[in-house]
Amino acid sequence: MNTAVVRLIAGRIVIAILTLLFVSLAVFVGTEILPGDVAQAVLGQNATPEAVAGLRHALHLDQPAYIRYFLWLGSLLSGDPGRSLVNGLPVATLIASRLPNSLMLAFVTAVICVPIALMLGILSAVWRGSRFDRAVSFVTMSIISVPEFMIATLLVIVFAVNLRWFPALSYAAGKVSLDQFFRLFALPVLTLTCVMIAQMMRMTRAAVIDTLRSSYVEMAVLKGASPIRVVLTHALPNAIGPIANIVALNLSFLLGGAIIVEVIFNYPGLARLLVDAVSTRDMPLVQACVMIFCATYLFLVMLADISGILSNPRLRHR
Amino acid sequence: MKNDQTITVIDTSPPRRLRLPVAGMVGAGIIGFWILIAIIGPYIAPHEVGALVDDDLFGHMRWSLPLGSDYLGRDVLSRILVGARYSIGAAGAATFLAILMGGTLGMLAAVSRGAIDMALSRFFDALISIPSKMSALVVIAALGSSIPVLISTAAVIYTPGAFRIWRALAVNVNELDFVEVARARGEGTHYLIREEILPNIAGPVLTDFGLRFVFAVLLLSSLSFLGLGVQPPNADWGSLVRENIDGLAGGAPAVVMPAAAIATLTIGVSLLIDNLPGRWSSTGEH
Amino acid sequence: MAPVIKVENLRVTAQDECGRTNIIVKDVNFEVQPGEVVALIGESGSGKTTIALSLMGYARSGAKIAGGRIAFGGRDLLEMSSRELASLRGRDVAYVPQSAAASFNPARALLKQVIESSEIHRVMPLADAEARAISLFRELVLPNPEHIGDRYPHQLSGGQLQRLLAAMALVTNPKLVIFDEPTTALDVTTQIEVLRVFKKAIKERGTTAIYVSHDLAVVAQMADRIIVLRDGAIREVDETGRILKEPKNDYTKSLLAAAEPRVRAATDEALRETSAQPVLEVRSVDAGYGALDGEGSPALTVLRDVSLTIKPGTTLGVIGESGSGKSTLARVIAGLLPAARGEVLLNGERLPRSAAQRTRDQLRRIQIVFQMADTALNPARSIGRILGRPLEFYHGLGGDKRRRRVAELLDMVRLPATMAERYPSELSGGQKQRVNLARALAADPSLILCDEVTSALDTVVGAAILDLLAELQREIGVAYLFISHDLSTVKAVCDEVMILYAGQMVEHGSRSALHQRPLHPYSELLIASVPELREGWLDGISESVLKEASAGVALPSRGEACSFFNRCSVRIPGRCDVEPPPLRRLTKGAHIRCQRTEQELVQLPAVAIQKDEERRVGTGTAKTVAG
């Protein structure tokens, strides 16, 4: 580690934090500058003016927007983003009950996807133009071009309806045994896996092809290196930065993009909580959920940037 | 060479006749077909969209109802023909607006360089960090769902992406000597964008339009599928899938056909842009 | 003796964008005897690299070896399986590519890459391979041979990397080494040392080699036999001396003629006559890239205190190595890069620093022509439209008048008027450069900035452009600022010459002053480094040139001190690296920037070259470094 690397990394962290602040502002503006009166909406048409005024005061709605923004930001940072407008439960509690489920789904999917996608991407890049490459390219292109709800629907038809391997709805209330757990989990994971592998594989392929085109790879071939050696010692070490970026992008997609999957399979994750909050216009909950997703995205991208910096020989060896 | 993440190869040879491989022709054919349907769909629909024409719910395919009936006994074919407008039209309009805003600002940033470029790039970089479905949900929560809201939301969502790719393309051209010559001659920003930059990024930019269109179709139909998109009585293809999801167990055409319509459209566009000759292609991101 | 490699009827084809098949190498036959160095020479696109690569059974993507035989070690290379080919590459045939910086894997330490072929083919134990690599480093005069292998590609200079590539090729002791333009990407002062160590290495171990180059003067130093290629076919094959002295093929003759450009510039008298006000005057300009700091200096200062004047109708040459700030100077004058300090005067009138603030007439009078003819023309516009725009913009010409003027301009640059209908991609490199020139002329400028206008062109085509420049100057009296890295072109067209080193003017004088000693130490090195078109030139250069030239790369912005310090053979430590060098006027009329006085420079030649006559007399051996 040298000072330049430390400075670069510090710069990335600062940029991520500033971006997060900007995003929080955007989210706040997007949700607070609402047409209509939230207090009125919450209490309904026949509420007394005093009650509405009381709630307005409690929600700080009688204060200017910028003060509300800082109040809101402060409460977010202190870990207490207020209470749900719909059922009055603390937002933190609601989120805490869902977050582990989402993380579990993301973790299981990631463990399956990342190795398979990287493998397929690298193989397609090495054999680019071959029948294998063209077949994989066509399949992944089709998967990407089709909405996730269709993939999920297809999988339900095949596995739950026709084969009856798994239940179509993933989460029954109450405790589940281990084998039940896997069966409940299977379809959501399978859907996400399809989409993720397709996206990640295509990006990996492009990144690896990029390095395979470089002169030093040609030079390695002219030194008599075998294709495996060319890929492992010459192409991959130079593709770490881009590949880390690809993984980060797709992992963040796992959290945010699971919306459809969670809804279809009735999976009690964070994304479904958000969709529900949106349909009931439960703003504190919407704001908190969106901030979690954005922060995750920024954090992952920042990690990828940092690994890109650390893997860059020009910066590592001065 | 710079090691930029958004690498875009620009071939500076002139637009010669486009030679498409078969897959690309198939894609172009499908797109043409659906655009035609979007225009004439309502006029050739055999039934009123709201009319209950079948006593059976999820009726099977037969001569009188070629694609069967839906969960209320309405004609699926007519509903798909009319829905094409919403699916293709809304996505197309959103893409167009996104590219108009993002593309213009992208080229402006590339040509102006310096502080303007910095400010615009930082701004859009921050916007891009909000996942697209998130921002759609937030806006819809705030404003409710209607076609204008959907179109402008999707447009705003894809503007940062369009900005990035157009800027990257324009920066590549902007560094070429002929732009420098024009600048040394004293030409203004408007001339530089219109005469020097735009004609030389037209190919990749069309590809970008296709990519972004696919994203918009996917986003809008997903929103409709969630019940947050096009609202009844209007219905796009995503809404058709949603309202007929109960027919899924029986494999009813009412749910399979709208889904197939979406799939053919997006795969058609992807086929076309994947098979365009090198100098037309651009790298896109979700 | 059986040849090491024998090529019969080699044919290589390539697919173009529209799927048509072109033959890029046609029925090539030749053989290389053991211990022989054979050169493949030809201009860009003549198929040199394609042939060289096919000798390893390799074709780049898009190309295909379509027919013929390549006999190597009793077997036909073209019939081998890819596994057999892999076992041959790097062990029996080794390759030294053109671009050293791109050919090393940036993520691996150099030593590992140098001994990789030995490791792949299990030629010798790892420790032996390392020892051998280190001894090769020493032989190739690399600094710090024991530890240079621990470093990474970006930490070394181009010349050093090129020598490491040679070590990489030689480490397995291959039967045949292919050098593909190994010094083309280097500056002349760096090229000379690389050539020298390569030659020594080849001679000492009797290596059989194929040397690919476009530069006759370089090839004359390296090769025993020369194969002249054009359009993928062999034009002439002969011994080096015979090719140089009595070429038979017309094409070879034109190559030889273009290699020694004749002088086209106005005479010195013409220069003295014009006591008129200079067209352009640049006063103490500082310029660079990046944000300006508190004192108004840019983050990366490229030009420091540069001044010059150009008299009407004359040519000032600016010469310097890559990165010395030549293009930056042109950009400052054109207003594309506003200077940080100093001023630019046009006909005595002070110009605003940025083009955006200059008047249309000021802009019109200075035009710029770039090196890359390909990228300087908008590919989406016809030639007529490209030439028409400045006519409309500066002179308000439209319609028929404009069309007629476009035709006139095309005629001025010796192109047919029908060219106006065509698009840039339909033109050859030389034609494009003529259109670039015509576009500059369309403005009726009093000064044209020519930035390396012939560097990207083949020698024969470039020579024709130089002729055209000279003719135009005689016809319309335009002045040129002629930027080049090539001393011989500058000498051919310029009345005055300015030598730039790391952003500083080191010498400025008339063209004839370049032939008179004393010179600034860098000028001396530069002039000595330009290869001459005769056999044995390289052997006649004394070691001391190489020792200093290899010492390092240019270090810009080392404060006020002399940036040539670490490469200078007559430096005065404690003075040159501390104080700014003073500007001195020499009796020959030129100015130099150096701590050494004229006397000292006369007594201490910075570069000792054993000219033929000197060698006979036995003087002029290497002088030791003073101080």
Ligand SMILES: Nc1ncnc2c1ncn2[C@@H]1O[C@H](COP(=O)(O)OP(=O)(O)OP(=O)(O)O)[C@@H](O)[C@H]1O
């Ligand atoms: N746009 C830029 N931003 C930052 N640095 C630059 C830029 N352009 C040039 N430089 C740097 O300025 C220095 C001088 O560059 P310049 O192009 O003027 O050199 P040159 O003498 O024309 O070289 P060449 O012979 O390679 O054309 C180099 O170190 C280069 O890396």
Ligand code: SF4
């Ligand atoms: S003598 Fe000193 S001032 Fe002159 S060139 Fe050498 S180092 Fe620079």
Ligand SMILES: [Mg+2]
């Ligand atoms: Mg230059």
